[in-house]
Amino acid sequence: MGRGRKRINRRTRGFLRGLSRVTGRLVRTARRWRLSAASLAIILLSGLLFFTPWGCTPNAEMNGELPPADRVIRVNICPGVDQVTIRASEPPAYFTSLDGTSRALGLPRNTGVTLTLGSDGWRIGGTPLGRGELVIRPATVGSVSVENISYRGQFRFVATSNGRFDVVNDLDLDDYLAGVLAKELLSGWLPSTYQAQAVIARTYALYEKKSGSPNRRFDVWATTASQVYGGIPAESAKSREAASRTAGLVVGYGPVGREKIFKAYFSACCGGISQSVQDAFGEPLIEPLTEQNVGTLCSASSKFNWGPVVVSKEDLTRRFRAWGQRRANRMQNVGTVRSVEIADRNRFGRPVRFNVYDSNGLRYTLMSEELRWAVNTDAAEGTKLFSSFMENIINEPDRVRFVGCHGNGHGVGMCQWCAEARARAGMTYEDIVVAAYPGSKLVRAY
Template identity: 45%
Template sequence: MGELRAAIALLVMGLMLLCGGCAPQGGGAVLPKGIPVVRVRILQACSEARIVATSPLWAKSQADLTPQPVSFPAAPGSILKLVNGGWIAGGVPLGSGELTLTPGRAGTVSVEGRCCRGRYRLVPVGQGLFDVVNDVDVDSYLKGVLPVELYSTWEEEAYKALAIAGRTYAIFESKVTGVRRAYDLNSDERSQMYKGIASETSKSIRAVEATAGVVVAYGPPGQERIFRAYYSSCCGGKTQSSHDAFGDDYLPPLGEFDRGATCSISNKFNWGPVVISKAELSKRFAAWAKRKSEQEGQPRPELRMQGVARIEQAYVNKLGRPVLFYVTDNANLRFMMRAEDVRLAIASEANGGPTVYSGYFNTINEAERIRFIDGHGYGHGVGMCQWCAQRQALLGWRHEDIVIANFPGTKLIRAY
């Protein structure tokens, strides 16, 4: 990691005067008032993190009453570690417990190369490990989501439709899922892809600002509620419900819908055959079961799977899209798995090798390998379809109509 010099120096009173006593108090310019803040876990279980700052920032540990002004070197930065429960960077202690780092100005601080708006919260998770969480207002967050989720050439109305879906999803997660933990969202495909300031584009900024405050809601008049407004890349013509895909309670706007050939402009609308050896599938299912068990904190039944001998459809939804598969192992034990889990297991550790793009396929089981045929779509296929939205935008639809068509029975409301 290179030698660290006096990496951090507490600044003297001069800085306080220079800044006019501008220590952030958790609001102000960093986290604007009125716009909901979402907590995005950008790094998980780190043993160290490189902090680079081009201007002073403010650090506050759990024990500090007020934030302390701190200077990190711009290059090569400083390595921050958690040693015996205490934070240390470049030999300088920074207290214990949760540590908050607030940039003096947006864009001046990066953690492990991730430069985000808002502030960074470093949360101990045990044994010298910590998560890095970015507390950021939902609109700044979305500006760094849309360009990663959508192609740069796509229509402005498709961007705006996704801004509304993404905003609803993020706020819902912060109100419901995040209540039980120190973060609301992951920064990868487990939630929405998010890469911070570096990924922002003029198109993403315009789409977020043009729709600021607007979310999609469902319920009787006067009692509309936001919901987990899922979206995915390409539905392949038929969606699946969030109930079938994830085990959520059934909600009509997240049900199964026939979208015809709307997203047939995607090259994943039809795919296959994809051929993968049973030996390779066995490795991938084992790796998936291990990781999924760790994530869920309890052993998955698939941990007992002795290789993969056959995969076949077990149940299709009312539109004919498979939602459950049987996976039979070499001991002739049969495991029933969600199509969504089968997709992720097959894609697990594919390392650029052949894989399936959705759980919407059929199979031909051969002696040594499985052929995945009649594939349709890309992603989980629940809720809004990005390629359907792009097609509708190309046909001249307004973003409001795109959102409601993708979440039938809903209406748009203002959340802030």
């Protein structure tokens, strides 16, 4: 308690010192520009209104059901590492959660230095930085890189266990999207596809932010586990334009005026038939995440047709056991695989349930995405399934052939290749989003 108060006092004193420094500087600048106190106050007030949420007119569709206007997204860019290389072109500021006092971090310019976490706290090069959650705030945008990638916003270094830590990049949601879209889409794709993806990626990120556990120190991963994010180098003019043009728009579902955002799943290519969120992941079914039959709409994708993929039963057994071990499920004890069969298909014919029979006469039932993950565990390149959408499985004496395969990814929600096909047919980004999520509508989150 006492320590907490001392910390708050120190923070308050630091804040007041900073405030008086800033005020002094402003007054000096005003004198130099020959501004009166009144005009300085007007400039400051309009700046304040512009940069704070009070300056924005709340949209009529914004309500308690939608996420708050808090727009910072926390991206785990380096999970569970024991060291990272940091490089700065200008001295950044740093502080820890235990201390809270911001200081300049005297790094050699443009030289990589190693950050580690030991029993005595954080160390960069040989310099101790203290304990607690470490924050490094770049002096200017993009002046600090982690593992040779520069990012906007700030970096938080969060201890996990055994000297390991996560590097979390906290930044404005729309800046984050600019670093996501160009990683998720092809550079030659149309602006409408980028804009549709911006709305969906924003929705996905806000949903993750809103629904994550309160103890979690980040909202999203920087990989396909959430959405692929590559910092400033991943941005393009098209991705920045799409993020700013759609700023604040998300996809919602529900009664008019009470729309809620949902986990806006998307994947590369549905292969002609998508699958429902219930079939793919066992999550509650909602209308926007039901299966659709789009025929050959996304046939421009090189993954629209692929296969066969042939795997020996011995190899398949090894993969299933490894997957079972990692997921701590009964598949870890599977006997030698005898056969893999399609147990159920959705109303358009895409497999949604698989049965694996083993040499002990036991049956293991897997959901569609579970089969894909299990088959792809520790698999050599060229023997992986791009999706769980196949027309047939042929069980030979020693091997299994997955034939007539289609699509790339889980196939839930928006198909990126379908989106591009719709953009080429002249659809707007709003229409592309609604076509991908039946019954949905675009609403404003901020």
